[in-house]
Amino acid sequence: MKILAIASQKGGVGKTTVAINLAYALAHRGHRILIVDTDPQGSVGLSLSRGARERTGFYDALAAGEDPSRLVLQSRLPELKLLPAGRTDSFLAAGGFGGVDDRAVADALAALAAAAGVDVVVVDTPAGMSGVTTSVLRAADSVLIPQQAEPLGVRSVPQVLQAIAALRRKGHPLAVAGIVMTMVQGDQKESVEAEQQLRAALPAGLMCSANVPREVAFLKASGAGVPLGLLSKRPPAAAAVFDQLAAELEPKLGLGSPTEADPHGVGELVD
Numbered sequence: 001m002k003i004l005a006i007a008s009q010k011g012g013v014g015k016t017t018v019a020i021n022l023a024y025a026l027a028h029r030g031h032r033i034l035i036v037d038t039d040p041q042g043s044v045g046l047s048l049s050r051g052a053r054e055r056t057g058f059y060d061a062l063a064a065g066e067d068p069s070r071l072v073l074q075s076r077l078p079e080l081k082l083l084p085a086g087r088t089d090s091f092l093a094a095g096g097f098g099g100v101d102d103r104a105v106a107d108a109l110a111a112l113a114a115a116a117g118v119d120v121v122v123v124d125t126p127a128g129m130s131g132v133t134t135s136v137l138r139a140a141d142s143v144l145i146p147q148q149a150e151p152l153g154v155r156s157v158p159q160v161l162q163a164i165a166a167l168r169r170k171g172h173p174l175a176v177a178g179i180v181m182t183m184v185q186g187d188q189k190e191s192v193e194a195e196q197q198l199r200a201a202l203p204a205g206l207m208c209s210a211n212v213p214r215e216v217a218f219l220k221a222s223g224a225g226v227p228l229g230l231l232s233k234r235p236p237a238a239a240a241v242f243d244q245l246a247a248e249l250e251p252k253l254g255l256g257s258p259t260e261a262d263p264h265g266v267g268e269l270v271d
Contacts, residue, residue, distance in 0.1 A: 001113045002253045003121045004177060005140040009156040009163075011127035013148040014182035016043040017218055019124035021239070022144070024227035025246035027080035030259035032118040034072065036109070037085040038136055039126045045084035047222045048075075057086025061108060062101075068108050069115030081116055105132070106139035120253055129163040137167055142175040142252065146212075147198070149184040149191040157198060177252050178208040180245060185214050210245040213238055 006019040016039065023035040037044035038058055045055060061068035073082045113121050123140065125133040137143060145160055157179065167174050179202070185191040199207050217236040221228045228239035249255075 001119060001121070002142065003109055003113065003123060003140040004249075004253060005123045005125055005133075005136050005143045006146065007125045007129065007133055007137060007143050007160070008127060008146050009129055009160045010148070013127075013146045014212060014218075015127070015146045016047060016124050017222075018144070018146045018180060018182065018212065018242075018245075019122055020044060020047055021227045021229070021242040022245055022249075023122045024077070024080060024229050025239075025242035026120060026122075026249075026255075027077050028229060029243070029246055029250075030079060031120060031250075031255055032079050032116075033120050033122060034081045034083065034112060034116045034118045035122045035124065036083045036112060037124050038105075038132050039085055039124055040088045040132075041126075042085040044082070044124050048082065048225050048227075055084045055086060057084035058108070059088045060086040062104055065104075067111050067115070069112050072112065072116055081118065083112060102135045102138050105135040109136070109139050119255060129160060134163075134167075137164070137174055138172050140174060142177040144177045144208075144249070145179045146182045147179050149181045149195045149211075157202075175252070176206060177249055179206055180208040180210060180212060182212040183214040184211045208245060208248055210241050210248060212241055212245075 006015055006022075008015050019035060023033045027033040035044060036058060040059070045057070055073070056071050058068055061071060068083060071083060071086070073084070075082060109121060109123065123136050125136050129137075143164065145157070147157060161176075164174055164176060179198070181195050181198070183191075184195060195211070215236065215238050217228060217231065217238055221231045224231060228242070229235045231239075
């Protein structure tokens with residue numbers, strides 16, 4: 001079992017979009033996946049279920065010191081499960097966010113992985129490299145870094161890599177699974193140049209080959225409460241990007257050969 005954190009220095013880079021659609025792509029390829037939402041905004045749950053605001057989840061379990069595995073939701077795809085962020089008010093009342101207990105976060109993720117019987121726990125984190133995100137990174141095996149293809153966003157990459165290097169120096173063997181470019185606009189010079197500059201500046205193999213385009217289909221999928229692959233009987237072309245990304249990450253996550261799962265039709269993934 002591996003824990004894969006999805007983290008970025010900046011907000012608004014498509015982190016949750018990557019988490020949801022990568023988790024679905026890995027599950028559709030036959031791997032057992034649990035996606036955990038640790039973003040207090042509950043972005044994953046809100047993107048997959050209209051009733052997510054009423055669901056208890058990760059933060060409820062942390063506040064009560066309980067086993068979070070009892071709060072895991074099963075999706076219509078047998079290989080994919082979800083733990084929403086839950087309600088943060090009780091966690092805040094217990095002094096959360098100001099001083100996150102790394103051990104509690106690590107124990108919660110380990111308990112989830114064991115009880116859910118999954119191959120990979122995909123963790124969507126809050127924006128930034130501190131607080132809960134740092135606690136998740138300390139517990140994770142690897143991190144995937146979504147990076148918006150625009151000049152200002154590219155400048156934040158060194159900060160992310162420095163934060164990861166600092167964790168390694170403290171004894172946390174966190175691997176970088178890759179940096180994936182998001183919101184790529186092939187018809188915009190600035191977007192193309194930002195990607196090219198980053199690829200030229202970073203070591204070979206650190207950048208993922210798959211690029212996530214900026215498309216209205218992502219908004220439609222979020223509104224429908226589904227990953228792109230379940231938006232329609234003929235998924236948008238962008239859905240194939242995440243299958244490509246999943247294929248790139250399989251060897252890094254120690255996953256075996258995929259066996260395609262039944263997509264179970266269209267419609268909201270989590271009731």
